[in-house]
Each structure stands twice: as structure tokens, then as C-alpha cells.
Amino acid sequence: MTAEITIAIKRLPNGEGLPLPAYATAGAAGMDIVAAEALTLEPGARHAVATGFAIAIPEGYEVQVRPRSGLALKNGITCLNTPGTIDSDYRGEVKVILANLSVEGFAIERGMRIAQLVPAPVQRARLDEVDALDDTDRGAGGFGSTGR
Numbered sequence: 001m002t003a004e005i006t007i008a009i010k011r012l013p014n015g016e017g018l019p020l021p022a023y024a025t026a027g028a029a030g031m032d033i034v035a036a037e038a039l040t041l042e043p044g045a046r047h048a049v050a051t052g053f054a055i056a057i058p059e060g061y062e063v064q065v066r067p068r069s070g071l072a073l074k075n076g077i078t079c080l081n082t083p084g085t086i087d088s089d090y091r092g093e094v095k096v097i098l099a100n101l102s103v104e105g106f107a108i109e110r111g112m113r114i115a116q117l118v119p120a121p122v123q124r125a126r127l128d129e130v131d132a133l134d135d136t137d138r139g140a141g142g143f144g145s146t147g148r
């Protein structure tokens with residue numbers, strides 16, 4: 001059993017009767033979250049899907065909203081902004097920005113598991129503005145500069 005953090009969760013009126021996010025298996029990295037609304041996502045469309053809950057993440061952590069591979073592979077449904085970032089100071093409803101990359105419409109049902117939440121520690125940084133950066137072998141080479 002790895003260390004756990006505690007995240008406060010508040011069920012919103014539109015989340016009444018829905019399961020809260022939960023791990024599907026003992027070793028799951030993500031808690032599955034369900035849709036709090038029903039809609040059909042047309043090909044190429046996107047929608048911020050309601051989840052019916054809000055959370056308060058401890059300072060020093062974020063929660064990532066990640067797609068489910070089954071929906072991606074079978075239906076072309078993904079999180080457009082993956083991984084979505086839930087800030088520790090956000091108190092609004094968690095939403096899942098789903099996009100349909102397939103050529104068929106996809107029906108999202110209320111209660112359907114649409115994404116997963118993965119908490120992660122956050123490393124913040126202070127910027128130190130300088131006139132010159134140190135030299136490296138790579139230098140400014142990037143974007144395929146080392147070949148295929």
C-alpha cells in the first residue's frame with residue numbers, strides 16, 4: 001500500500017445518486033469518474049462534461065484528469081486537454097473536456113465512466129533571469145535533430 005493523501009470531495013446537486021470517483025481495482029492508478037449528464041458527442045465535437053462533484057486538493061498536489069484507454073481505442077473518445085490539470089485552489093465543479101476523434105457520434109450516458117483522476121505532487125519553480133545560458137552538446141537542436 002503506497003502513501004495516500006486525503007482529498008476533500010463535495011457532491012453537487014447534479015451529482016446526486018452518482019458514485020463518487022473510485023479505484024476499479026486494488027492496483028489502479030486512477031479513480032474512475034462518471035458523467036453527471038447525458039449527451040451525444042458528434043464527430044469532431046468537444047464538451048466540458050459535468051461530473052457532479054468538486055474537490056479541495058491539499059497544497060503541493062494537483063489532480064490530473066486523464067482519458068480512459070478503452071474509450072479512446074474503441075470509440076475515439078479522449079480528453080482534449082490531457083492530462084487536464086485540477087489546481088489545488090480550484091473549488092468549482094470538476095469537468096472533463098471530452099472530444100470525439102472518431103467518425104461516428106458517441107452517446108455519453110449519465111453514470112458512464114468517462115475519465116480517471118490521478119493525484120500527483122507538484123514541483124513549483126522560481127525563475128532566475130540571466131543574460132546567457134550554460135552550453136550543452138545539444139544546444140538549440142531539437143524537434144528531431146538527433147534523427148529517427
Ligand SMILES: O=c1ccn([C@H]2C[C@H](O)[C@@H](COP(=O)(O)OP(=O)(O)OP(=O)(O)O)O2)c(=O)[nH]1
Nearest residue numbers: 065081084085086087088090093094095096097
Ligand atoms: O480538465 C480539466 C481542466 C481544468 N479544470 C478546472 C480545474 C482547474 O483548476 C481549472 C483551470 O484549469 P487550467 O489552468 O488548465 O485552465 P486555464 O485555461 O488556464 O484556466 P484558468 O485561467 O482558470 O486557470 O479548470 C477542470 O475541471 N477540468
Ligand SMILES: [Mg+2]
Nearest residue numbers: 085086087090
Ligand atoms: Mg490556468
